[in-house]
Amino acid sequence: MPTNIRDSVSWSEIVFAVLAGVTGVAGSYAVAGYTREFIVAPIDALVVRLTPGPIVAFVIQNVGERGHLLHIALSFTIAIGVLAGTAIVGLLVARRFGHPTAGVLLAAVLAWGVTTAIATEPTLALAAAGPVAVFTAVGSAPFSSPDHDQSRRSALVSAAGALTFVGVSIGLGRLMTTGGPASDEREPIDEEVSTLMQEAERKSLDVDGDIPGLVSTFEEFYNVDIAEFDPDLSADGWSLTVTGEVGTDVTVSFDELTDMPTERRFETLRCVGESLNGHKLDNAVWTGTPIKPLLEEADPEGECRCAMLRAEDDYFVQFPIEALEDGFLAWGMNGQALPQSHGHPVRVLVPGHWGETNVKWLAEIELLDEAMDGYWERRGWHGTGPVNTVAKLWSESMLDDGQIEVAGHAYAGTRGVDTVEVSVDGGDTWRDAELSEPLPGEDVWRQWRFEFEPRASQEVVVRAIDGDGTVQAEERSEAFPSGATGWVSKTVNMMDASSS
Ligand SMILES: Nc1nc2c(c(=O)[nH]1)N[C@H]1C(S)=C(S)[C@@H](COP(=O)(O)O)O[C@H]1N2
Ligand SMILES: [Mo]
16 A cells, blocks of 8 residues: 555546535535535534634634634535545546446445435435536546646536536525425414514604614524524424423423413513624514423422523523523514524523523423533623613714714613613713613613714714613623623714715
8 A cells, every 4th residue: 555645646536536525515505505404514513513612712702703604614625525535535446446437336325325424315415426426437537647638628627517516506505595484384473463563663763774673574683503504493393391400301392382371572682792883682573482380390499590401403501590480482483483593493582681591492491400501601601691781873874954863772681771872972961862662571672863963073972771770881891701891982974974
């Protein structure tokens, strides 16, 4: 056996193997879409799971939002590498034994087997194995000897073919990526929800700038997930178990849950990781049932009076029972079945606490004896506590009469927003903003709006006062580890405002 891989694998073989890997991944995408059946999905889950906490914390702090591109790029590279590896084996066998057919068959079977083992059902795996076989065949054809003029042409034609294939696959894969609940699971909006949504629309301020209404649409509602590929669960197969330090284990199916007393609630969510004036703050009407009766039925006994909530994506959050008792198990959002990206079929909503406690794809509530860190707490965050108060400045515009309008949303969790104040002189003097009428509910944001006479350039500062009379903290801090603090401040000059 040669000791150096370069002795045994030629450059042209590497090129064809890479083409096989790229097209194999593209083929998998074409039939699976951007779902958990796509060969990259389980690899990415593994990459995320194996990445040490300090690295995750570092990436979140320094790369932020785009951090997930790093692990996704790595996962694509690994997937391409694995399929290219199967092609290499085929190419070597073809050359060593002078038997291209055997090599192609071997590569195809290996690519198919690996794809089935990693990600997807056997028939879908054929879509990855097919292109691997084709490029192994082209790469092991006699004319592809490295020193032939024709081989260069064949490589070029192959690359062009691969590119075309990738392009078509991207198109097909997009069609396969559905996202929301299947259309047969989409329900008509019930009357109670539609009354609440109308109320929210009526109470939304008439803002000239572009800000969400009091209910965020599915398109607007932010998304934060630990996994790149959301669990794809059916309501039929779902159940929730309350277990651990309990008097009796309790398990409920989806049908049993939705047969429990149903309520509709406005509930606002905010991510602890968002920047001070960020947009990871949204509100919806949720349909569900209170958690408390289920907890009472299980009869919690543990020392810490706390529970670990666990989800299908291996996410987990530890939380005091006392706060959990105010929580809600939701299966509907704005009158539709919970979309896949928001936790289909059932998620938790906990009033007043940071977004991370609102566990999606809920599977288990385990009552504990001893407190343990949750997923984000292990990575240094303090994100289970009550939310900070914030007033966002999300739009500036010049009105027809020449006045400047600034507007946004304000949120203070269960304390509620009492007042929003605006200063147009950098914080020296303050006036009250117009506020939207409060919506029913314990944990709902409000909109604010303010008009002023423009001067050349002025610093607009905004702050909220919560229902306890506490003014939003002025001292600035980053989101990590306990949520951003400070007052949002923006230099508004007439030119900018007129163009927004
Ligand atoms: N299972 C699970 N639940 C989860 C998360 C997650 O990654 N997995 N992210 C949490 C975080 S950090 C936030 S801010 C909210 C976001 O909910 P949304 O995506 O519905 O807006 O969900 C929380 N629940
Ligand atoms: Mo979050």
